[in-house]
Amino acid sequence: MLSRLTRPAANAAARLAKSVRKVSTTQIGGYEVFDHSYDAVVIGAGGAGLRAAAGLVGHGLKTACITKVFPTRSHTVAAQGGINGALANMTEDDWRWHAYDTVKGADWLGDQDAIQHMCRLAPEVILELESFGLPFSRTPEGKIYQRAFGGQSLKFGKGGQAYRCAAAADRTGHAILHTLYGMALKFDCLFFVEYFAMDLIMSDDGKCLGCVAMCMEDGSIHRFGAHSTIIATGGFGRAYQSCTSAHTCTGDGSAMASRAGLPMQDLEFVQFHPTGIFPAGCLLTEGCRGEGGILRNSEGEPFMARYAPTAKDLASRDVVSRAMTLEIREGRGVGPNKDHIFLHLDHLPPETLAERLPGISETAKIFAGVDVTKEPAPVLPTVHYNMGGIPTNWKTQVVKDAEDTIVPGLFAAGEAGCASVHGANRLGANSLLDLVVFGRQAADTTAELVKPNSPPVVLPKNAGEASIARMDKMRHCSGPIPTAVLRRELQVTMQKYAPVYRNADDLAKGKEAVVEVMKKFKDVGVSDRTMIWNTDLIETLELENLINQAAQEMYAAEARKESRGAHAHENFPDRDDENWMKHTLSWLDKPHVEDAKVVLKYRRVIDQPLDKEMHHVPPAKRVY
């Protein structure tokens, strides 16, 4: 049967088999299990995963990249605005100004060593992407075009708007992902496409030995032993009812780490992008405002001038989202229900829109029925990004406690990781940069620690047994609650109790409601019992991952008694550096959500840079 369904991965594996790479099989829990061995395994093939995989192969390491969707379907492809870097193509620029903006944007919860690393490397990685063929938009001199973006300034905030967001029209994420995929093809990376990674394999002494995954094409189970496992699985936007995220953004890698007893960091910080189309939820890039777009309320007033006198519409995203929410609350929303805001692009020359913002022009037409050259687009703050994730140091090594104890063999990069470069709020166009810099760093750190063609990792005989048993149980579960119903309940809970503005009352109710959802997971029911492409089962496993992450988010949010970055607490409207300038670490005390409780601890923020090339940025009042 497998011969009818040959896959490039299986065939590449067959070709590799000639180089003494045996794929052996065992029987576990009634399932046939294939064992693979690599120097490094990357879970996730978005921006960070592809850059890591290409980097690893470039270092000569035997690498496998496991992904639950074909690489170019990863959600990186939907990013629009651009990638920040101090190339100085439009004005003079300095990466230290970029680092300052990032520290301020993070509301001083970002780790300044990781931020320095990212901003310092930005020009290099952008040029590297361009050298692989990325079709950046161009200036009249033929250099890479850079646009204005939120929260970006010159001269440490004193020199006005910075133009440092390198862009490919408004399809930069698409361009980056396709360029990285081309790069991965050039390096001949080995992909395991449409394999759903279920759990990490950990040794008794807390080392990561690899992961166990299910092949969707035929339902076979695969154990991947590796000296280095890199988690690059993205965020969990789908925990909310309205989000710009894809259906596939379900926090799989993060939940896997959580089930392995590892902490998550800063999950309470969820970014609401100011301009998601209302009501569809599709993204209209910040680049709209970067090219001159303006937000107006029902009175036609460009209200951002009141909330952020200097940066106005290009203030940090959390500031803009809060401003929009307040305008609507105070009755100045637009539309028949006064429940959203207008984004005006109609004052911009149509040629600019056609050249710089063609993608969103199309999206607005299809999802809002609006011609942006003539009318405003309806927008509302929409869940977009998770600043939090698996805590790592600046070298992407996962840490498991407040003392920064490293988990050997485990790395995290991209949105799934928390280095933490974004702290309490991410600046636009810093995520695409985060992906490429830390994807590359994960590969580089692995190369320092793992030699090419290392002897295979010895997996414990029953590795993955619990995972397989869990998957089997889920496949046969016949509880009364359909997955879609429980998922809806989770999404409504998060949207209702942890939106842009949070308060003590809602957060307390939210905790109870999320615990309800956790307990109800044992009553979930799956109807599809087949092994091949069982999306009912996959969606149920993904739902567990969503609940895992959302529960930790709700608890972390309720515990943080201050407002910082994207976490706006109405009962504690000010930032409290004395008590709260620290990262939240959260655990589930048991691996399965229906039995587990959330435990919280805290970890200090790294406020010193890596080296003398950058000065420490001391905390200050965050005004735009």
Place this chain on the structure above:
Amino acid sequence: MALAARISRPFVPRLFSRSFAAAAQPQTFAIYRYDPDQQAKPFLQEYNIDLKSCGPMILDALIKIKDEVDTTLTFRRSCREGICGSCAMNINGKNGLACLLYIEPSSKPIEIQPLPHTYVVKDLVPDLTNFYNQYKSIEPWLKRKDVKAKDDKEYFQSREDRAKLDGMYECILCACCMTSCPSYWWNPEYYLGPAVLMQAYRWIADSRDQFTEERLAWVNDTMKLYRCHGIMNCTNCCPKGLDPAKAIVHLKEQVAETYTDAWKSMMTEEIVKNKGRESGMMYM
């Protein structure tokens, strides 16, 4: 394979009972089902849903059916905004992205089938391995003959040269065009197909690429390129509004202009040197 006989089997939902109120707007969907475990003959299964409580796009209907009526219905989807290319399928006989196509209410069932002339893994999920391998074979990355000097920045590219890439770099590899092409139906192993040929031309047209002649020589083949007969289904169905047929016309023109007999030896060398580069039978 993908076009089954219409056997309508009304589906009785187990988990929800639907009673249609006066204000409801019922719409029937006839969706291709194939269960690889049973390997029985595929059939069209009918589902009836209320459009009033459903989003406007075909994908919204599919998700509603999967969530509320039949959780075994299987299809690919991700971004729901027409940029990832996962939900490419054949709707009422035309290829497109389910997330970008509005549901047009009709008294006749809306037929949803997998992409034509593909091996079907399950329900609406096709096997696109051949397509992905063919894409890899045209080497979709920038190729230079010189090495960048240490302090060199980006490769300069004028705005006019960059504009040549517009209409091609936006391709999302959804395979709507590939699987709409009769020529690709009859020769998928050898003909590269519209999307792959357009991407081949995207790199040929890129002023920064220095392997232009080699790229032209690689596609200059009676099967790889010249199975295109200008049928135009590709441009007709591209959900991103791109024009692969035009790119292929430009490609053929440039091949004809640039051709020299030296290409023969260039190609022989490449095939011998780079055995890993797929050519010909693409399924393995």
